[in-house]
Amino acid sequence: MDTYVYQLKDTRYINLTNRCTNNCTFCLRNTYHGVGGYDLRLEKEPEADDIIAKLEKQGNVEKVVFCGLGEPTMRLSAMLDVAKYLKRRGSHVRLNTNGQGSAFAGRDIAPELRGVIDTVSISLNASSAKEYQKLCRSVYGEQAYSHLLNFAKSCLREGIETLLSVVDIIGENEIDACRRIAAETGANFRLRHYVE
Numbered sequence: 001m002d003t004y005v006y007q008l009k010d011t012r013y014i015n016l017t018n019r020c021t022n023n024c025t026f027c028l029r030n031t032y033h034g035v036g037g038y039d040l041r042l043e044k045e046p047e048a049d050d051i052i053a054k055l056e057k058q059g060n061v062e063k064v065v066f067c068g069l070g071e072p073t074m075r076l077s078a079m080l081d082v083a084k085y086l087k088r089r090g091s092h093v094r095l096n097t098n099g100q101g102s103a104f105a106g107r108d109i110a111p112e113l114r115g116v117i118d119t120v121s122i123s124l125n126a127s128s129a130k131e132y133q134k135l136c137r138s139v140y141g142e143q144a145y146s147h148l149l150n151f152a153k154s155c156l157r158e159g160i161e162t163l164l165s166v167v168d169i170i171g172e173n174e175i176d177a178c179r180r181i182a183a184e185t186g187a188n189f190r191l192r193h194y195v196e
């Protein structure tokens with residue numbers, strides 16, 4: 001419980017929240033509650049200072065990812081404070097996101113990420129709004145899909161390295177269609193291995 005910072009291979013991960021605007025059918029929150037032996041359920045969401053205090057004790061790390069067991073952009077202010085600290089320490093900082101952070105904030109958040117988040121990896125998950133909603137059950141309904149694509153374009157405009165990712169269980173045709181959507185958007189495409 002209350003694992004805010006965890007390490008998998010050569011990368012450190014930061015778990016800011018268990019909340020999410022999606023409720024994906026495949027979400028680990030519904031099954032194992034964590035990853036790599038870590039229980040990522042939070043009784044209390046950490047403040048930026050809590051995370052920075054933990055990182056202070058751990059020495060420098062090259063790669064850090066905001067990921068967690070929820071949607072990091074729902075804690076935008078804390079995420080940016082920690083990211084700024086990490087950039088001062090010379091880390092490469094990645095955000096794994098459902099791409100709905102601007103919809104949640106009610107403004108385009110991409111300009112706020114510029115210079116503090118090096119890479120944004122957005123889960124595309126499906127090749128259409130309808131299919132996405134079936135899988136991800138967003139609070140924004142089928143609009144979620146255009147929210148995430150607009151966020152990807154906005155991040156690209158800000159000069160942030162932007163990836164659209166899918167898990168490798170969705171089938172070859174769907175993977176190819178998603179690859180095309182990423183190319184049309186101008187984002188890089190990333191195929192992720194599904195973790196059960």
Ligand code: SF4
Pocket residue numbers: 020021022023024026027028029069070071098123136
């Ligand atoms: S976007 Fe991620 S955290 Fe949110 S419900 Fe889907 S898998 Fe879970």
